[in-house]
Amino acid sequence: MIQFHVYPQGKRRAVTFGYDDGHQNDERLIALFRKYGMKGTFFLNGGNYLHCTDEEAEALRGLYKGQEVACHTLLHGWCARMPMQSVVTEVFEDRKILEAIFKTPVTGLSYPSGSYNEEVLRAVRACGILYSRTTCSAGRCVLPDDFLAWHPACHHANALPVCEKFLQGIDSEWEQPLLYIWGHSHEFREERDWEKIEEILRMLSGNEKIWYATNLEIYNYTEAQKRLQISADERMFYNPSAIPVWVEKNKQTVLEILPGQTLTLE
Numbered sequence: 001m002i003q004f005h006v007y008p009q010g011k012r013r014a015v016t017f018g019y020d021d022g023h024q025n026d027e028r029l030i031a032l033f034r035k036y037g038m039k040g041t042f043f044l045n046g047g048n049y050l051h052c053t054d055e056e057a058e059a060l061r062g063l064y065k066g067q068e069v070a071c072h073t074l075l076h077g078w079c080a081r082m083p084m085q086s087v088v089t090e091v092f093e094d095r096k097i098l099e100a101i102f103k104t105p106v107t108g109l110s111y112p113s114g115s116y117n118e119e120v121l122r123a124v125r126a127c128g129i130l131y132s133r134t135t136c137s138a139g140r141c142v143l144p145d146d147f148l149a150w151h152p153a154c155h156h157a158n159a160l161p162v163c164e165k166f167l168q169g170i171d172s173e174w175e176q177p178l179l180y181i182w183g184h185s186h187e188f189r190e191e192r193d194w195e196k197i198e199e200i201l202r203m204l205s206g207n208e209k210i211w212y213a214t215n216l217e218i219y220n221y222t223e224a225q226k227r228l229q230i231s232a233d234e235r236m237f238y239n240p241s242a243i244p245v246w247v248e249k250n251k252q253t254v255l256e257i258l259p260g261q262t263l264t265l266e
């Protein structure tokens with residue numbers, strides 16, 4: 001039996017963050033992420049960067065360096081209340097603006113105000129979006145069944161008990177593979193708000209059992225696991241992806257399969 005529930009270096013837990021709207025407070029939050037070794041994804045509205053100069057673009061690249069930037073639509077409308085042609089424009093134009101600034105493909109999305117339905121989901125997929133986060137806190141530390149309706153575990157305002165439970169169960173074999181905390185940095189209005197988020201980051205930091213990753217890194221890793229080609233007797237493993245992948249065999253052995261490698265067990 002092969003199971004996927006191992007991350008890079010055989011770790012069993014991952015932590016990620018998602019912050020929407022692109023506010024000036026992102027700078028202070030990212031400084032805290034760097035201090036505590038955290039990674040997150042920042043969902044930006046391209047409509048705020050329509051007339052971005054080269055100097056401003058360079059400053060934005062510096063600000064978000066080491067984190068992921070993703071879409072939050074052009075003008076922050078309710079996708080479920082739009083004609084699908086507007087959804088396409090909102091997502092595709094946002095991608096183009098952010099890709100011109102950040103000089104990398106931008107393939108993540110969070111639905112503004114969490115507004116989506118099945119038709120929106122199909123439209124954003126057609127726009128090249130690989131994953132999209134909702135605002136529906138699941139209260140559970142799970143990987144999404146559908147990456148285009150990715151429910152986070154909790155909002156940062158309610159994160160403390162979820163973090164405590166996640167850390168208490170870190171050695172449990174029961175599934176709680178991913179702690180996803182979301183919010184808006186403009187919600188940090190007073191010093192005590194900053195103290196609260198810093199306490200959470202301090203709690204979660206520096207744990208060798210945790211993989212700290214952006215949303216896209218988690219998507220890419222789990223997709224690479226699914227692309228593994230495994231022989232019927234589960235002794236040969238071909239990894240066609242460009243990143244190493246880990247799996248667990250018979251609840252005992254953790255295997256690392258390097259990019260392009262066929263691993264053969266004796």
Ligand SMILES: [Zn+2]
Nearest residue numbers: 020021112113
């Ligand atoms: Zn928003």
